[in-house]
Amino acid sequence: MAPYESDDSASAEEAHDLPSKRHRAARYAVPVAVVGVAAATIGLVPALADSGDPDLPKITAQQLIQKMATSDVEQLSGTVKVSTDLGLPDLGGLESNLASGAAGGAGGSSADPKAKLTELVSGTHTLRVAADGPDRQKLSLVENAAEYSLIHNGTDVWGYDSRSNEVFHGTAAARDGERHRSEAPATPKDFADEALKSVDATTSVTVDGTAHIAGRDAYRLVLKPKQSGTTVGAISVAVDAKTGLPLKFTLTPASGGAAVLDVGFTQVSFARPAASAFDFTPPKGAKVTEEEDHGTAGPSHREGRPEGNAGDLAEGLGGLRVLGKGWNSVATFDAGGEGGAPSASAADGLLGSLGDPVSGTFGKGTVFSTRLVNALVTDDGQVYVGTVTKGTLVKAANAGR
Structure with missing residues (x-):
């Protein structure tokens, strides 16, 4: 080699x-x-x-x-x-x-x-x-x-x-x-x-x-x-x-x-x-x-898209901001109450047990994990996501408030 x-x-x-x-x-x-x-x-x-x-x-x-x-x-x-x-x-x-x-x-x-x-x-x-x-x-x-x-x-x-x-x-x-x-x-x-x-x-x-x-x-x-x-x-x-x-x-x-x-x-x-x-x-x-x-939208425009890994990951998500740099960059946006989600009962029953509860100066939330992508969703609907560890997500959420 x-x-x-x-x-x-x-x-x-x-x-x-x-x-x-x-x-x-x-x-x-x-x-x-x-x-x-x-x-x-x-x-x-x-x-x-x-x-x-x-x-x-x-x-x-x-x-x-x-x-x-x-x-x-x-x-x-x-x-x-x-x-x-x-x-x-x-x-x-x-x-x-x-x-x-x-x-x-x-x-x-x-x-x-x-x-x-x-x-x-x-x-x-x-x-x-x-x-x-x-x-x-x-x-x-x-x-x-x-x-x-x-x-x-x-x-x-x-x-x-x-x-x-x-x-x-x-x-x-x-x-x-x-x-x-x-x-x-x-x-x-x-x-x-x-x-x-x-x-x-x-x-x-x-x-x-x-x-x-x-x-x-x-x-x-x-x-x-x-x-x-x-x-x-x-x-x-x-x-x-x-x-x-x-x-x-x-x-x-x-x-x-x-x-x-x-x-x-x-x-x-x-x-x-x-x-x-x-x-x-x-x-x-x-x-x-x-x-x-x-009602399918046309091709998405790339002008103004956030740069870095998190920008590539979450391109097209409304109100997107990027915290951190390089491989530790984290995309954050407000999930709000927009449509397209499953019913609350289905979500509670199916996914509620899959996440890990976390807390910090940002408040409380849940981290959903895969072997690559982790996402922290706060109780007030803010989302932090990236190819980073749970600890990095919590730090980003604390710094983002």
Whole structure:
């Protein structure tokens, strides 16, 4: 490993009354929704790697990051294996209900990506992916006796759920480089791009040897927080030695054990996919839901969004502020009594026993935990969330008042 290591510092520098039932229902719903956000913005147990590490020329972390940044891969197809182990309990479908509410409630469609892709929050899944430039991408979630496809072709975005024979149709974002609101990260590159936003003076960045992924030689880039108080142990990105494309992304927790989130190619080709791969016509008899039919908002604007890890985690949440810096940053917002939450009785019965009561100068609240994301919801409806420990959340809440 030593020949591939770079200087950590240099690389990092460069590169009290009880709330009303309405408030209580909202504060229980928020942690569950946040978990879905985290899974969609941070990354998704490692993909299969071939035995035998390749012997590659030496490279520094800065050079490898630059290689990733200048990668010009636009055409590819392959199979991606996604596994997620956030340590979530069985929520009885609550997370799916929340996602369905975000997608339009009872009037929504099972083909809406906002609802469908929440399945990636737990378990192991197989995806087929294809891309031909910025205007053509396809992702298929392979299920037992069914398949869900998300297709971006020009100005159209289609979602198709073969199980229900439902179709979702939206319009692609007009601005260059902005992901349509229905699209979710699906490849190691998507997740690596998000992780690299966290590289600053609080991050150690090294090249830790090589790997053989999906038949390709790769360097292993490792990001580790220098700060204590975060739940993130390390992020590893296997970068294709020839093209600079990330082939595998793995996030392990500070508590140790298996990876929390991982996504990696098990097979990949850089040949241009056939144009027909991106064609889609709604099947006969399918129910088609247009994006505007159920009040779906257009692409979210990124102007003014908070920076840092917590900003990435909770982008789009109203009234968001960020406390702290680097890996210890915590997003905070007022959950209020907005709709979209389960009933108070359901929340009390299902989630009330899952959180840990805490108190401080901020008052009283409950911490809801996963192996990666922790959320503190105060009794007056304020939410503090981040990839940080319970103690860091309490400190942030005390400082935020």
